[in-house]
Amino acid sequence: MSERSLLSPTGVDIAFTLLGLVAVAAALMVVTTKQIVHAALWLVVSLGAVAGCYLVLTAEFVAWMQVLIYLGAVVVLLLFGMMLTRAPIGPSEELTGANRVVSLFAALAITAVLGVLIVDAFATTMIDIDGQKSTASVMGASLFRYWVLPFEALSVLLLSALVGAIALSQSDEEA
Amino acid sequence: MHLSLPLLLSVSLFGIGVYGLLVRRNAILILMSVELMLNGVNVSLVAFDVYWADVLHAGQSMVIFVITIAAAEIGLGLAILLLLFRARRTIAIDEATELHEEAS
Numbered sequence: 001m002s003e004r005s006l007l008s009p010t011g012v013d014i015a016f017t018l019l020g021l022v023a024v025a026a027a028l029m030v031v032t033t034k035q036i037v038h039a040a041l042w043l044v045v046s047l048g049a050v051a052g053c054y055l056v057l058t059a060e061f062v063a064w065m066q067v068l069i070y071l072g073a074v075v076v077l078l079l080f081g082m083m084l085t086r087a088p089i090g091p092s093e094e095l096t097g098a099n100r101v102v103s104l105f106a107a108l109a110i111t112a113v114l115g116v117l118i119v120d121a122f123a124t125t126m127i128d129i130d131g132q133k134s135t136a137s138v139m140g141a142s143l144f145r146y147w148v149l150p151f152e153a154l155s156v157l158l159l160s161a162l163v164g165a166i167a168l169s170q171s172d173e174e175a
Numbered sequence: 176m177h178l179s180l181p182l183l184l185s186v187s188l189f190g191i192g193v194y195g196l197l198v199r200r201n202a203i204l205i206l207m208s209v210e211l212m213l214n215g216v217n218v219s220l221v222a223f224d225v226y227w228a229d230v231l232h233a234g235q236s237m238v239i240f241v242i243t244i245a246a247a248e249i250g251l252g253l254a255i256l257l258l259l260f261r262a263r264r265t266i267a268i269d270e271a272t273e274l275h276e277e278a279s
Contacts, residue, residue, distance in 0.1 A: 017180060040207070058225060118179060168251070
């Protein structure tokens with residue numbers, strides 16, 4: 001199993017690669033498109049493809065959390081934000097700043113360094129995907145048995161974020 | 176399957192997020208780029224969790240925590256952006272320069 005060469009892809013490899021290519025292409029559209037609403041919709045495609053990647057990696061609970069929270073809530077919130085801030089409908093050159101070359105250089109440098117590091121370190125490492133047990137029940141047991149304290153802390157954090165958002169969005173006359 | 180595939184996806188998403196973070200002016204698009212970067216990190220966390228076959232499922236649990244914190248971040252970030260828009264009528268971040276030191 002671990003001795004298989006790099007150039008003999010299995011079906012899982014192919015499925016993951018296709019989903020990953022969709023995710024990367026949609027992410028590129030998010031950062032380059034000239035229409036702000038299209039950026040949000042491409043973000044849906046990208047995050048959905050990443051959820052598919054989680055399914056291929058047998059992390060089904062995380063995948064459905066991704067669909068529910070990111071695709072369901074975060075993107076809708078972003079679209080609401082666009083509407084409330086009178087985002088330009090149609091193509092706009094205002095969305096991108098002037099430092100495109102520097103940004104491209106920085107992003108390419110980070111990607112190249114991390115990519116070379118990862119290929120160097122893990123080129124021949126294989127994941128044993130068949131023996132995995134991370135269904136929703138396993139994840140739930142793990143969350144509430146071992147990670148219950150951070151989980152409760154997170155619920156307090158969400159509550160404080162909620163209160164903070166309400167406090168911030170009250171207008172001055174009422175406050 | 177190869178461990179390097181999810182890690183390369185993770186690195187690509189992170190790099191694309193960095194590019195969007197640096198190049199965009201509209202603050203909502205910057206929030207989207209941050210989401211892309213967080214997703215890149217999440218992919219690598221899930222990949223390593225599956226690779227180690229962790230009994231505690233630390234990686235996947237942390238991904239759930241990251242998703243939750245990202246949701247809270249988006250909520251608060253949009254509230255702050257709405258305040259900025261109410262004060263300035265724009266959310267282009269390079270026009271919010273009041274905290275900038277005067278050029279001498």
